[in-house]
Amino acid sequence: xxxxxxxxxxxxxxxxxxxxxxxxxxxxxxxxxxxxxxxxxxxxxxxxxxxxxxxxxxxxxxxxxxxxxxxxxxxxxxxxxxxxxxxxxxxxxxxxxxxxxxxxxxxxxxxxxxxxxxxxxxxxxxxxxxxxxxxxxxxxxxxxxxxxxxxxxxxxxxxxxxxxxxxxxxxxxxxxxxxxxxxxxxxxxxxxxxxxxxxxxxxxxxxxxxxxxxxxxxxxxxxxxxxxxxxxxxxxxxxxxxxxxxxxxxxxxxxxxxxxxxxxxxxxxxxxxxxxxxxxxxxxxxxxxxxxxxxxxxxxxxxxxxxxxxxxxxxxxxxxxxxxxxxxxxxxxxxxxxxxxxxxxxxxxxxxxxxxxxxxxxxxxxxxxxxxxxxxxxxxxxxxxxxxxxxxxxxxxxxxxxxxxxxxxxxxxxxxxxxxxxxxxxxxxxxxxxxxxxxxxxxxxxx
Amino acid sequence: xxxxxxxxxxxxxxxxxxxxxxxxxxxxxxxxxxxxxxxxxxxxxxxxxxxxxxxxxxxxxxxxxxxxxxxxxxxxxxxxxxxxxxxxxxxxxxxxxxxxxxxxxxxxxxxxxxxxxxxxxxxxxxxxxxxxxxxxxxxxxxxxxxxxxxxxxxxxxxxxxxxxxxxxxxxxxxxxxxxxxxxxxxxxxxxxxxxxxxxxxxxxxxxxxxxxxxxxxxxxxxxxxxxxxxxxxxxxxxxxxxxxxxxxxxxxxxxxxxxxxxxxxxxxxxxxxxxxxxxxxxxxxxxxxxxxxxxxxxxxxxxxxxxxxxxxxxxxxxxxxxxxxxxxxxxxxxxxxxxxxxxxxxxxxxxxxxxxxxxxxxxxxxxxxxxxxxxxxxxxxxxxxxxxxxxxxxxxxxxxxxxxxxxxxxxxxxxxxxxxxxxxxxxxxxxxxxxxxxxxxxxxxxx
Ligand SMILES: [K+]
Ligand SMILES: [K+]
Ligand SMILES: [K+]
Ligand SMILES: [K+]
Ligand SMILES: [K+]
Ligand SMILES: [K+]
Ligand SMILES: [K+]
Numbered sequence: 001x002x003x004x005x006x007x008x009x010x011x012x013x014x015x016x017x018x019x020x021x022x023x024x025x026x027x028x029x030x031x032x033x034x035x036x037x038x039x040x041x042x043x044x045x046x047x048x049x050x051x052x053x054x055x056x057x058x059x060x061x062x063x064x065x066x067x068x069x070x071x072x073x074x075x076x077x078x079x080x081x082x083x084x085x086x087x088x089x090x091x092x093x094x095x096x097x098x099x100x101x102x103x104x105x106x107x108x109x110x111x112x113x114x115x116x117x118x119x120x121x122x123x124x125x126x127x128x129x130x131x132x133x134x135x136x137x138x139x140x141x142x143x144x145x146x147x148x149x150x151x152x153x154x155x156x157x158x159x160x161x162x163x164x165x166x167x168x169x170x171x172x173x174x175x176x177x178x179x180x181x182x183x184x185x186x187x188x189x190x191x192x193x194x195x196x197x198x199x200x201x202x203x204x205x206x207x208x209x210x211x212x213x214x215x216x217x218x219x220x221x222x223x224x225x226x227x228x229x230x231x232x233x234x235x236x237x238x239x240x241x242x243x244x245x246x247x248x249x250x251x252x253x254x255x256x257x258x259x260x261x262x263x264x265x266x267x268x269x270x271x272x273x274x275x276x277x278x279x280x281x282x283x284x285x286x287x288x289x290x291x292x293x294x295x296x297x298x299x300x301x302x303x304x305x306x307x308x309x310x311x312x313x314x315x316x317x318x319x320x321x322x323x324x325x326x327x328x329x330x331x332x333x334x335x336x337x338x339x340x341x342x343x344x345x346x347x348x349x350x351x352x353x354x355x356x357x358x359x360x361x362x363x364x365x366x367x368x369x370x371x372x373x374x375x376x377x378x379x380x381x382x383x384x385x386x387x388x389x390x391x392x393x394x395x396x397x398x399x400x401x402x403x404x405x406x407x408x409x410x411x412x413x414x415x416x417x418x419x420x421x422x423x424x425x426x427x428x429x430x431x432x433x434x435x436x437x438x439x440x441x442x443x444x445x446x447x
Numbered sequence: 448x449x450x451x452x453x454x455x456x457x458x459x460x461x462x463x464x465x466x467x468x469x470x471x472x473x474x475x476x477x478x479x480x481x482x483x484x485x486x487x488x489x490x491x492x493x494x495x496x497x498x499x500x501x502x503x504x505x506x507x508x509x510x511x512x513x514x515x516x517x518x519x520x521x522x523x524x525x526x527x528x529x530x531x532x533x534x535x536x537x538x539x540x541x542x543x544x545x546x547x548x549x550x551x552x553x554x555x556x557x558x559x560x561x562x563x564x565x566x567x568x569x570x571x572x573x574x575x576x577x578x579x580x581x582x583x584x585x586x587x588x589x590x591x592x593x594x595x596x597x598x599x600x601x602x603x604x605x606x607x608x609x610x611x612x613x614x615x616x617x618x619x620x621x622x623x624x625x626x627x628x629x630x631x632x633x634x635x636x637x638x639x640x641x642x643x644x645x646x647x648x649x650x651x652x653x654x655x656x657x658x659x660x661x662x663x664x665x666x667x668x669x670x671x672x673x674x675x676x677x678x679x680x681x682x683x684x685x686x687x688x689x690x691x692x693x694x695x696x697x698x699x700x701x702x703x704x705x706x707x708x709x710x711x712x713x714x715x716x717x718x719x720x721x722x723x724x725x726x727x728x729x730x731x732x733x734x735x736x737x738x739x740x741x742x743x744x745x746x747x748x749x750x751x752x753x754x755x756x757x758x759x760x761x762x763x764x765x766x767x768x769x770x771x772x773x774x775x776x777x778x779x780x781x782x783x784x785x786x787x788x789x790x791x792x793x794x795x796x797x798x799x800x801x802x803x804x805x806x807x808x809x810x811x812x813x814x815x816x817x818x819x820x821x822x823x824x825x826x827x828x829x830x831x832x833x834x835x836x837x838x839x840x841x842x843x844x845x846x847x848x849x850x851x852x853x854x855x856x857x858x859x860x861x862x863x864x865x866x867x868x869x870x871x872x873x874x875x876x877x878x879x880x881x882x883x884x885x886x887x888x889x890x891x892x893x894x
Contacts, residue, residue, distance in 0.1 A: 002750055006680055010742065013460060013688035021692050025700050078881070081746065082874065085739040092695040092735065099703050100721075107717045233453055241460035242689075245468050248539040253472050256546050270554045274547075288539070292532040295457065299528065303449055427529065434525070 001075040001138055007084055008070055012231055014088055015066070016238025019059035020324040022095045024246065026052050027331040049328070051102045053321055055095045058189060060317045062091050062121065065160070067231045069125060072156065073132040074140050083128050090121045111174045111181050115167040118188075122164030129156055163188055227313040233302055239320045240295040246327040247287050255280055279416070280334055286423030287330045293426055294323060294357055297393050301361065304377040304390065305368060312364050312375070319360035325353045333419070344412055347419045351405040358397030365394050388441075392433050400426055448522040448585055454531060455517055459678055461535055462513070463685025466506035467771040469542045471693065473499050474778040496775070498549045500768055502542045505636060507764045509538050509568065512607070514678045516572060519603065520579040521587050530575050537568045558621045558628050562614040565635075569611030576603055610635055674760040680749055686767045687742040693774040694734050702727055726863070727781055733870030734777045740873055741770060741804055744840050748812055751824040751837065759811050759822070766807035772800045780866070791859055794866045798852040805844030812841050835887075839880050847873055 026048040066087070073080070097117045101110035132138045133153045143152060170184035187194075257266075257273040266272040298319075305312075332346035368375040372382065379386045404422045408415040473495040513534070520527070544564045548557035579585045580600045590599060617631035634641075704713075704720040713719040745766075752759075779793035815822040819829065826833045851869045855862040 006684065006746055006749075009681065010684045010688060010746075013684050014691055017464075017688055017692040018695065021696050022699065024696060025703075028700070078743075078747070081743055082877070085743065088691075089732070089735050089739065092691065096695065096699050096703070099699060103703050103706060104709070104717055109717045109721070234456065237453070237457045237460050238688075241457060241464055241685075244461055244535075244539065245464040248465065248543065249468050249471060252469065252543050252546060253475070256472075256543070256550050259550060262551070270551055270556045274556070285536070288536050292536065296528055296532065299453055299457075300525070302453075430529070 001077050001135075002081075004070060004074060004076045007076055007081055008067075008231060009234055011066060011084065011088060012063070012234035013238045015059060015063040015091060016235045017242045018092050018095060019056050019063070020239045020242045020320075021246070022055050022099075023052055023324050023327050025099070027246075027250075027328045047102070049325070051099060052325070052328075054102075054189070055098050056321045056324055057317065058094055058098060059091065060320075061189070062094060063235060064227075064313065064317075065125070065163075066091075067228055067235075069128065069156075069160070071228055072140050072143070073128070073138055075138045077135075077138070080128060080131065080138070083124060083131065087121060087124045087128070090117060090124065093117050094121075105182075106178065108174045108178060111178060111185075112171050115171040115174075115181075115185075118167040119164045122161055122167075125160050126157060129153060129160065163191065166191065225310050227308040227310055229302065229305065229308045232308055232313055232316060236298055236316065236320060237295075239323055240291055240298070243323055243326050244288055244291045247284055247291070247330055250327070250331065251280065251284055282420050283330060283334050286420045287326060289427055290354060290423050291323065291326060293430065294354075294361070294397065296430075297358070297361055297397065300390065300393055301365060304380040304386070305375060306377055307375045309367070309371075309375065312367050315360050315363045315367065319357050319364070322353050322357035322360065326350075326357075329353050333416070344408065344415045347408055347415045348405055350419065351401045351408070355398055355401035355405070358394070358401060362394045362398060365390065389434065389437050392437060393430070396426065396429060396433065400429070448524050448582075449528075451517060451521060451523045454523055454528055455514075455678060456681055458513060458531065458535060459510070459681035460685045462506060462510045462538060463682045464689045465539050465542060466503050466510070467686045467689045467767075468693070469502050469546075470499055470771050470774050472546070474693075474697075474775045494549070496772070498546060499772070499775075501549075501636070502545050503768045503771055504764065505541055505545060506538065507767075508636070509541060510682060511674075511760065511764075512572070512610075513538075514675055514682075516575065516603075516607070518675055519587055519590070520575070520585055522585045524582075524585070527575060527578065527585070530571060530578065534568060534571045534575070537564060537571065540564050541568075552629075553625065555621045555625060558625060558632075559618050562618040562621075562628075562632075565614040566611045569608055569614075572607050573604060576600060576607065610638065613638065672757050674755045674757055676749065676752065676755045679755055679760055679763060683745055683763065683767060684742075686770055687738060687745070690770055690773050691735055691738045694731055694738070694777055697774070697778065698727065698731055729867050730777060730781050733867045734773060736874055737801060737870050738770065738773060740877065741801075741808070741844065743877075744805070744808055744844065747837065747840055748808065751827040751833070752815060752822060753824055754822045756814070756818075756822065759814055762807050762810045762814065766804050766811070769800050769804035769807065773797075773804075776800050780863070791855060791862045794855055794862045795852055797866065798848045798855070802845055802848035802852070805841070805848060809841045809845060812837065836881065836884050839884060840877070843873065843876060843880065847876070 076084070094114075094117055097110070097114040101114045104110045130153075133149065136144050136149065143149060146152065166184060166188040170181040170188065173184055174181040255277045257270070262268060262270055262273045266276075308316075329346070329350035333343065333350055335346070369382070378384055380390045381387065400422060404419060407418050411418065523531070541561075541564055544557070544561040548561045551557045577600075580596065583591050583596065590596060593599065613631060613635040617628040617635065620631055621628040702724045704717070709715060709717055709720045713723075755763075776793070776797035780790065780797055782793070816829070825831055827837045828834065847869055851866060854865055858865065
């Protein structure tokens with residue numbers, strides 16, 4: 001048997017990239033510049049963005065299920081590695097089948113394809129579980145000598161097959177009435193979230209039920225269940241990395257001028273040709289700084305997180321979904337003519353995206369503070385040495401994004417420069433923040 | 448100070464994605480289907496592919512330099528994390544400035560932009576080194592109490608600044624004669640490779656020179672110098688993951704039919720519309736299987752590798768450069784009309800790409816076997832338990848690709864089905880191989 005470390009790192013990279021890269025078909029939608037915004041943008045928002053967000057949530061759910069499965073199966077062999085590759089290939093089909101379903105909501109085939117994709121993933125995971133439970137040396141140490149192994153396998157399969165069974169129901173329902181199957185699918189997608197909230201509510205109202213066997217806690221839907229911190233970080237890194245790359249990809253595809261254009265329109269002067277791309281470069285630097293610093297805040301926060309609960313994982317997924325929307329924001333801000341109403345709204349959308357990405361990061365911290373003894377290192381707990389600094393770091397982006405949004409509403413003439421200035425000054429603000437807090441602390445000590 | 452683990456994982460993901468994603472502008476080149484292949488394909492090959500390969504090598508070199516720098520600086524703090532983000536942003540500009548230079552070979556501006564990008568990266572790395580050497584607790588344990596710290600910093604800076612200085616020379620030379628600056632740049636790009644070969648030759652001819660101080664070995668250009676195995680794996684994972692994703696991205700962008708097209712051309716039948724994409728799906732499954740299994744072979748090999756030398760790292764980079772070309776091959780094979788001469792050549796190009804990707808993996812193994820006591824685990828050394836299996840795994844892809852190439856030459860009518868059949872049967876061949884070897888071993892034991 002082999003260590004599963006690299007297999008999981010590869011799966012994290014693959015799934016995070018697939019979840020995020022689906023913003024490209026949205027971002028590459030040709031926007032008609034001659035028609036006024038309200039219409040084109042609202043159609044864009046109502047369908048394509050919704051599809052992207054749903055795809056992101058669905059793929060994140062598949063990742064979460066994969067992550068929890070491999071918290072139980074901790075070692076692998078060649079066959080498991082190959083089964084996992086099949087599983088990965090099926091996960092890559094989720095965005096495609098989902099967008100087919102979204103494009104043809106009234107065709108039963110779309111529903112059937114998406115549901116069968118989910119069902120086949122469930123089948124492959126079932127095979128993985130059965131294969132691994134026949135070789136207990138592949139399992140988590142706490143399970144290896146356990147007499148309850150068959151019960152545990154049963155429990156695991158029941159949890160894994162819950163979603164595929166709902167999909168089976170949905171595809172059967174599609175034969176009768178396709179609206180019904182969408183209701184069922186909506187239940188499927190929100191099932192883990194709902195079930196964890198229901199369990200949480202039950203615990204709050206009725207008090208904790210009879211304690212489940214210790215090992216069963218490893219695979220449940222409780223909101224306090226620990227999530228693998230290492231894998232959550234790897235998944236987040238993948239999202240931040242691909243977003244940063246999609247930005248430069250746009251620059252490389254669109255902003256290398258054609259030699260014939262340069263010789264005809266710019267009298268052969270490459271300097272003039274590149275100067276016309278000035279706003280694009282500014283937008284790139286600003287966007288990269290934003291993505292990089294959001295990663296930096298995430299990194300700073302998780303350095304001090306000692307245990308990640310499912311609720312924190314969920315908030316992280318929401319934050320990442322907004323980060324994944326940044327390439328769209330970047331594309332929109334420089335696709336419209338300057339000083340148009342469209343450009344103003346595109347910049348405001350960017351502010352909203354940055355605001356929510358930062359806000360959900362802040363929520364992770366608030367939830368972690370709620371049970372700080374388990375979840376946080378001593379330095380950032382209430383009264384800790386770095387508590388104030390962390391607080392400031394996490395507040396910075398939501399505040400700045402909100403402030404920029406309000407400023408662009410008031411000074412609508414200067415929206416674009418204000419926005420890029422904001423993006424580029426935040427790094428400086430980080431350093432100033434640090435100095436300021438040090439001064440404050442030094443002052444407090446001396447008094 | 449903080450552990451640098453996650454910073455490095457993020458950098459690996461970012462750099463590997465940037466290096467690989469630059470295949471997209473190549474793959475998205477509109478191929479005129481009406482003109483015959485020799486011309487369009489040869490223009491494509493001679494320029495765009497060369498640019499992609501050079502970009503990949505340059506970004507890989509930047510990665511290797513980054514990797515070696517952070518073998519010396521092993522812990523980080525907030526400021527180093529921010530410096531590193533600046534460094535990452537500059538590395539993302541390398542492909543853009545390089546393709547500007549390649550598109551406008553006779554404009555001095557292209558050369559200047561590329562050279563200044565390299566020089567600014569060198570400056571940021573200098574800042575990182577000076578910052579870290581003032582805080583020795585960030586350095587590798589072997590350096591922390593060393594009295595030679597200033598000399599070591601000097602040595603490090605000299606090695607880091609070698610390439611930027613050459614670029615400064617090249618940009619000065621551009622003022623006189625731009626051909627000269629290309630010669631200098633070519634020297635820059637191949638400098639690390641040449642210098643390691645020269646050192647190797649010198650050792651072979653003159654015998655090892657006076658042993659450098661033990662700590663100096665940490666940052667030299669010797670071909671036997673160890674490379675961080677963990678980072679090499681993370682970088683490779685990033686390349687394999689993004690290649691697999693680019694394949695499905697094409698499917699999602701091009702193969703979701705437009706509702707109006709379905710209702711007009713296919714009488715509203717989604718089944719018929721999707722059936723017309725049949726060859727695309729087949730190509731996707733085949734390509735994903737190929738990428739997945741090449742990753743699997745890489746993973747199997749590096750499970751048993753205990754030390755990675757610079758030469759092995761270099762061979763790995765070459766293998767990855769061909770893996771990065773797979774999306775282009777995938778795009779070409781289904782862009783041309785069936786049974787055309789173009790399609791045949793596209794399929795042969797795919798075979799060549801797969802052949803070299805596999806061959807360089809095999810070379811890593813051959814080099815590792817050459818000093819097997821240091822580089823390989825006991826199970827795969829000569830006479831080891833899994834030596835034969837590893838040998839077979841590594842030979843499989845080169846052999847199959849070569850065989851397919853020859854078959855498509857002979858049976859040129861059936862090239863496309865043969866190719867996809869090959870791609871889809873290799874996974875089965877892996878399992879058969881395993882069984883066969885077990886049988887052979889069992890037979891040998893019983894005799
Ligand atoms: K652009
Ligand atoms: K999650
Ligand atoms: K604009
Ligand atoms: K990774
Ligand atoms: K396609
Ligand atoms: K290398
Ligand atoms: K074809």
